[in-house]
Amino acid sequence: GEDVEQSLFLSVREGDSSVINCTYTDSSSTYLYWYKQEPGAGLQLLTYIFSNMDMKQDQRLTVLLNKKDKHLSLRIADTQTGDSAIYFCAESGSGNTGKLIFGQGTTLQVKP
Amino acid sequence: ETGVTQTPRHLVMGMTNKKSLKCEQHLGHNAMYWYKQSAKKPLELMFVYNFKEQTENNSVPSRFSPECPNSSHLFLHLHTLQPEDSALYLCASSQEGVGNYGYTFGSGTRLTVV
Numbered sequence: 001g002e003d004v005e006q007s008l009f010l011s012v013r014e015g016d017s018s019v020i021n022c023t024y025t026d027s028s029s030t031y032l033y034w035y036k037q038e039p040g041a042g043l044q045l046l047t048y049i050f051s052n053m054d055m056k057q058d059q060r061l062t063v064l065l066n067k068k069d070k071h072l073s074l075r076i077a078d079t080q081t082g083d084s085a086i087y088f089c090a091e092s093g094s095g096n097t098g099k100l101i102f103g104q105g106t107t108l109q110v111k112p
Numbered sequence: 113e114t115g116v117t118q119t120p121r122h123l124v125m126g127m128t129n130k131k132s133l134k135c136e137q138h139l140g141h142n143a144m145y146w147y148k149q150s151a152k153k154p155l156e157l158m159f160v161y162n163f164k165e166q167t168e169n170n171s172v173p174s175r176f177s178p179e180c181p182n183s184s185h186l187f188l189h190l191h192t193l194q195p196e197d198s199a200l201y202l203c204a205s206s207q208e209g210v211g212n213y214g215y216t217f218g219s220g221t222r223l224t225v226v
Contacts, residue, residue, distance in 0.1 A: 033214045042116075042202050042217035088155070090214065099168075100206075100215055104154040 004103035006089055011109040018076040020106045022089030027070060029091035034063065034074045035099070037086045046087070047074075076108075084110045115139045118218035120201050125193065126226055133188040133221045135203030144186040146178060147202040155202075161186060162208060176188065193225045 003025045012018045023096050025034065035043040049056045049063045049072070056063045062075040076083055089103040116137045125131050135144065146158040160168035161180040175197075177189040186203055200222050204215040 031211065031214070035214075035217075040219075040222070042219045043204075044117075044217070045214050048214060063221075092214075099157075099160065102155045 003096075004089055004091055004101050006087075006106045008102035008104065009109070011111065012079050014079060014081055014110055014112050017082070018074075018079045018107065018108055019108075020074045020076075020087050021072075021073040022103055024070050024072065024089070024091045026091055026093050026101070027067065029093055031092040032063075032065060032072050033090040033092075034061075034072075035088040035090060035102075037088065037105070041087075043088060053065050056095055079108075079110050081110045081112060084108055088091070113116055116203060116205055116216050118201075118221050120221060121219065122224075124224045124226060125190070126197035127193060127195075129193075130183045130189070130191040132190065133201055133203075133223075135186040135205075135218055137184055137186075137205040137216070139205060139216060140207075141205035141216070142183055142208045144180060145204040145205045145206075146186065146188055147204065149200040149202055149220070150198075159188075190223075193223075195225050198225045219225070 005023045031048050033048045034044045034046045037043045047058050047061055049065050060077045064073045086105040086107050088105045090100045093099055093101050119134045142163050144161045148156040157170050158172045159178045164180050175192050179187040200220045202220045203218040205216045
């Protein structure tokens with residue numbers, strides 16, 4: 001079946017890099033996504049990667065995709081206190097039906 | 113503002129009340145979704161609508177009743193709720209076949225059942 005797993009919590013110091021990991025099961029997913037949820041808000045699309053890519057960089061964000069191991073990671077360089085949030089990994093699932101499968105979310109705590 | 117607007121932002125209701133949550137999008141999306149987010153639990157997909165037709169109901173209790181009058185509006189009617197229904201209710205929309213845009217979420221309605 002379809003399943004997306006993430007570790008629940010990560011704590012880093014301001015200025016360090018953060019790496020949030022995710023594993024997924026559906027190898028036919030066309031897109032994989034990272035969403036950010038700040039306290040009291042909805043989920044905001046942070047970035048995505050197309051399944052035929054290994055890496056995507058967008059300013060401080062780097063997404064790495066290992067299709068063989070079905071592993072996705074999000075690296076945030078120079079982590080700031082404003083990056084404290086819950087980060088959700090999601091896959092587009094079989095056949096790009098429009099139904100996203102979300103992980104349970106990783107809470108990132110950034111200490112000053 | 114993401115393009116998906118949810119009202120109200122906060123709602124406190126008694127177990128015998130009837131209330132409705134509203135979601136509106138003007139992004140031209142065809143699909144709309146209701147999610148429940150409880151503390152320390154994964155996101156729970158409740159309902160999916162495609163072109164106004166309900167295509168998914170994930171065993172949601174009948175005290176939650178969705179309505180999708182058109183592709184831009186989605187409602188969640190609530191009646192005789194339980195305290196365990198207290199949660200953040202999120203609405204999302206997408207194009208048919210999500211592509212690189214994924215879902216666009218609203219800010220949610222924080223529901224407290226007393």
